[in-house]
Amino acid sequence: MTDDRFLYDPDTAVDPLGDAEATRAAGRSSKHNYAKVGSGRPSSLLYNYGPGAIMDLPHFTVMSTGLDDWERMWRKRVDSPPEIHAPRLREVVAKLLRSRNVRLRPHPNQPRKTGLSREGNDLGVPARVFPQWMRCTGCDLLAPLSHFGYTNTHPYRPDQARFEHERCPGRSGSRSGKNASRAAVPARYLLACVDGHLDEFPYDQWVHHWSPCPKVEFPVLRMVDRTAGKGASAVIHCATCGARRPMNEAQGDAGRSKLPRCRGRHPHLDAFELNGCGDATRLMLVGASNLWFPMTQSIIVMPRSANEETSDLAARIRVAFASKPHRLEKYEATGDLEGLRDALDGKLDGPVDEEAIPDDQLAKALGEALTSGESDEDLAKWRADWDPVDLLVPEWNYLLTDPLGLGHEDEASGLTLSHRDRAPGLRKEIVRVLAVERLRKVNALVGFTRIDDVDRVADLSQRMVPLARAARPAWTVATEDRGEGIFLQLDEPAVAAWEAQVEQDQLWLAHRAAHRRNFESRTSDTAGPVDAEDRLRPPRYWLVHTLAHVLIREMALECGYSAASLSERLYAWPGSDGRPPAAGLLICTTAPDSDGTLGGLVQLSEPERLHRVVSSALYRAGRCSSDPVCGMRTPQDTEDFLHGAACHCCAMASETSCERANRFLDRRFLIDLPGSGIGFFGLPG
Known part of the structure; x- marks a missing residue:
């Protein structure tokens, strides 16, 4: 429509x-x-x-x-x-686009067999x-x-x-x-x-x-x-x-x-x-950089719970009968599950065997598919309150669970994990290491803005330009990348104690003041009432973010991939209602072809090699060719930069690697630099 x-x-x-x-x-x-x-x-x-x-x-x-x-x-x-099958992402995209039946599709394309083929x-x-x-x-x-x-x-x-x-x-x-x-x-x-x-x-x-x-x-x-x-x-x-x-x-x-x-x-x-x-x-x-700002969402596809499986099945049933919803009402009224199975044969998107679905799950999914869904008012409230961190929580929860063995693979998601032992000399603050041997990352486009990026405004739904003329689009474009990575988990009690100390430090107070000045000077004319504190990342985020950057620099020297090919996925938030605290990171590399990557990164998760990489990364973080200017950089009144002791010589990364455009970085949160003693890892080396 x-x-x-x-x-x-x-x-x-x-x-x-x-x-x-x-x-x-x-x-x-x-x-x-x-x-x-x-x-x-x-x-x-x-x-x-x-x-x-x-x-x-x-x-x-x-x-x-x-x-x-x-x-x-x-x-x-x-x-x-x-x-492209990514149920958790599809659910979020459906709410953002106000379209329950939205699907994720790739770009129209067919690879050529040879350079001269047609x-x-x-x-x-x-x-x-x-x-x-x-x-x-x-x-x-x-x-x-x-x-x-x-x-x-x-x-x-x-x-x-x-x-x-x-x-x-x-x-x-x-x-x-x-x-x-x-x-x-x-x-x-x-x-x-x-x-x-x-x-x-x-x-x-x-x-x-x-x-x-x-x-x-x-x-x-x-x-x-x-x-x-x-x-x-x-x-x-x-x-x-x-x-x-x-x-x-x-x-x-x-x-x-x-x-x-x-x-x-x-x-x-x-x-x-x-x-x-x-x-x-x-x-x-024509070539202005602020002519088009994409609004995207992405997830790493993880195994799902039984309730998530049922909700996903309900969504796919609803899509399959989008043009004939009355037939679903007939199947529910008569309890004809076998007739529903026959009607669904070959019509469900994604990997699913209709005959293998248990009767109770199919009946529950049928009932859920017939629900009216959330009202426009409920969706508007959800979009106003929604935090993109919600997409990361299921990933974090799953990564906290040890895999059943080496190379444990989940067939539905394609995720393959292996637990790695800690080398005796590895920093005690790093309590857990996983080798992510295979992963699948899905990215979806939901809209775009012009002149101002959505990061500067609080009116996401009002300024988002639609991708289609339909009021409730049937699909949106997505990409599917495959790759590998290394997951590191930090000691939560140590992070919480460190964070409580840092929040009282003058350096953190200076960063908070600079962030407020930055927010007030860069807020779009169309922004709604937003508290600057809601956009400031907590100290643990600065810690995890800086650690990810120095590791990317060091891993690029060892794994065979360029630093621009490595990217970060940060899990760093304090505990709240329904959300456990997180302090960890995933360094990964992905490619948009079916074969994924070559394994050079995941090999660095081996105990002795990871010990060497972490030690070298922290040692290099203690020195910058721009020191002492870089190491002592603290925003003063009227200054509004969103980083401290970090520059392109020591901690900043390419835009393809960083999820925050090199903001919220400071080596002093990571290690002790001259004149500062609040580093989480203490002295470098």
């Missing part, structure tokens, strides 16, 4: 293969009609170039469309697109050219896409696809290249608002100061730009009436007053907000 908030014309739907199919249906060759214009890894299409984001190709830019168009691509090939050409992420105002590199003509020709004639070189200004006259005064074809590039200015809308810049209205051209209805425009890369340096020139206006007038706070109000456009959905928007707009560049 399409959301009634949107104005949408189905006749303008993006269909990259439509022209080729029409040509073949007419009996003509489609030899020179190649829809593919680029490629990307699943992780990049989730975290950098998802629906609504702009991807920079060699000769132009495209925007991934909404999931409605992705569905059309899947349906060209299969009636039942593949699904299978999978009819699968891919649909995208539209955006922005659609282009500038000729030969004569500076500024015009919509329809004024330029398109070439894409090589089946194995999508990077050669480009738009051209045919018979370009060249610039005035130049005698070379007359009437030649010149490449056209995107005009790089856009309009965006804080509610996630994005629109083309109205160049024709801008140059004429929001009045029509006095000479013609459709004037000839040119964009004169000789200093690319220096902000809004271009000048828009109307070749018909001679009007000129520089783009730098639209920059800054003063420039915003000269821009039009937002029209409420969502180009990835090819739709407008029904009632418009009316927010103030601001000038954006």
